Amino acid sequence: MKSHTKTLLLWALALVLVPGVIAWSCAPSAPHGANRPAAVSDIALAAQKTYVAPGDLDEYYLFASGGHSGNVYVYGVPSMRHLATIPVYTPYPATGYGFDDDTRKMLGGLTWGDVHHPSLSETKGDYDGRWLFVNDMNGRVARVDLRDFKTRQILGPIPNVSGNHGSAFVTPNTEYSMMATRFSIPIPKGTVAPVEDYASRYKGVVVAVKINPTSGEMSLGWEILMPPFNYDLGDAGKLASDGWMFWTSYNSERATGQLEVTSAQRDRDYIAAVDWHKAEKAIADGLGDTIGGVKVLDPKKVPDMVYLMPCGKSPHGVDVSPDGKYIVGSGKLQGVTTVFNFEKIQTAIRNKDFSGDEDGIPVLRYESIKDAEVPVGLGPLHTQFGPDGYAYTSLFVDSAIAKWKLGTWEVVDKVPMSYSIGHLSAAEGDTVSPDGKYLVGLNKLSHGRHLSVGPSQPESSQLVDISEEKMKLLYDAFTEPEPHYAQMIKADKLHPIEVYPKEENHHPLAVWDVKDAGVTRQGDKVIAKVVAVRSTLWPTSINVQKGDTVTVAITNIEQTTDELHGFGLLDYNINVVVDPGETKTFTFKADKEGVFPYYCTNFCSALHQEMQGYLIVNVR
């Protein structure tokens, strides 16, 4: 090769390599923007604030929704320790939930639910620590009794409501738990209409589920027919705005198909404002039509009951300030959150200051009811409140929390969240008297901020200190899938029992003495009354005939805390756990002959392993 050709080649190589190396070394390994730090914390401060010494108790309970696990998870704050799982819509063998007759009946054949929004019962707008209501997307709502942390009622599926997302928000004195349709359908359920007729023949509803003020028992109240929007989140008015209920809605385009595009065309969607006292009165006046077995009000026939407030497009959260004067709506595709003034809303209604209507429902003029557009950041979703006039808004897109002041609308602080925060839950942060102190960001992504557990990654919930001017990240907790909203209540507001008192057990099949345990028969129906006590299940054998319908009633006669007993029956898919002082029954058909061991599944004592017996299914 000639030397000048060689030189040329070398130059050419250098021309490619040098810019390549320069370009490669210029690719940033970390973001440049100083406003995008990863979520970090002051370790000494965080450790001190979150460390709850062994044997010490947390200050708050956090009731976190478990999403499509169908459960509610209970955490202690500030330690973020998982304390208990409350199964609601899903069988849970750990507590025998969904295996005994009562809970199986309550589940109604469904084995999953999607829990998004727990709602603690309130008196005068403050948590009273009595019940927790939780929604299920399958049109149901459940009540957890906080006396024993057990699901006591599941109501539904409620007629006409389809995809119960906007639930289970309670009114300030727990008069109602409110629900709303997410996926409009032709109603009543079972009606078929082509999806092309969506805009006219598909309907949404909002539902008021009545709550008995002393027992907490829920019953079907009334519904209001709504345009086919997707109703999302809700919050009840309080103090100044008591008597009103607010729901965000998206897809005011009434679009179908690829909704992520088709429903995001208009600049504004709506917050629906419902005067529920007016609705109550209309129902009392007999103005409801029966649809699907429930009284449904049509806003066309009952004017002055429902109004629409234009809000930034595709809003998620709507949150009423502690004094009830402001309604904060967060358009999740915007960079601002919108604050409406309840007084201005009332004035606009009085002056009929409308900018249009949707199916006869007046649309209030945006400019007349809005107080501020607060530049909180990108993707505002949900707002909670502190005791000192501050509001905290989660920012999904920015992956952060913004702190801002009601009245001055000034954004004073931001803290990054890891990553993509959805809801947030401040200590009693949606009541008339928020506590401040702690806030938990319920994040959608954890992106490896934990030991790897494979592709199915846990969600992350981050504890933030909001006791001072600057928010401080304290702790990463990896919560069971999938926390949506949560409620944080001061621990001293709850007074759970630790055993079921014997004198309160009125179960007809309860037996309290091992001498009374045994098997009785009526035709082919067999009842086995079982006593569970350390460390024997009495009787120690149960004889039945093949084909019998067998009811086993287990009474745990212990009155000692934490002495739970289980009854696992092999090959018959049964496991029931009975708490001290409790009686549970399960019924099954003895359709397999043979000998089937049963045993105590919940470790109880030194001789727990000996706590067993045999079900003998004889051939006739």
Add this chain to the structure above:
Amino acid sequence: MKTASQSLARRLETPAGMLPRAFLVAAALLVFVTYLFPLWNMTMFAPQYPQGLRLHIYSYKLDGGNGGQDVHEINVLNHYIGMHDLVSADFTEFKWIPFVLGALALLFLRAAVHGELGHVLDMVVLFLYFSLFSLWSFGYKLYRYGHDLAPTAAVKVQPFMPPMLGRRQLANFEVTSTPGPASYVLGLMALLLVVALVLAWRGSRKPAPELS
């Protein structure tokens, strides 16, 4: 010639003063106070029972801490070592102790009315006898519970004597046995009786006023 015993007998017939009599009445009234409190308390601590299990033994009943639940719990635990259940029906003491206490109260009142030194002495002796017999009965009961263990018990333990007074470690349990308030009331009664006796004895040294 007066013998010593005749002199003593005469002395015993000396009427007691008002103060010793008042003390007898007070002792009689204190009997009712003994019903209000336990005679004896047993407390059992174990790692699993940080709050302790508590037995309260009254003159007429057996009670437990935690609304009575601790008695059940102790029985559940004891069945593993084959000990008899602690049930009130097995304690004849719960019948005769209240009866005897009531009878003693009546006798105290009787002695207060009759008011002779000898009666006061009788009361002291009777009360001492009652107290010692009750203590022996309690101790014997504990001995039997600790020794009459079912041979079929799941956990075989050496027969043992639960502590009557003080603390003892039994397996994982630290058992403490202490007199209850009612025992202190009984002690107070004993004190009243003894003081009454001493006062009456001293009073009897003065020559009795001659009746004309």
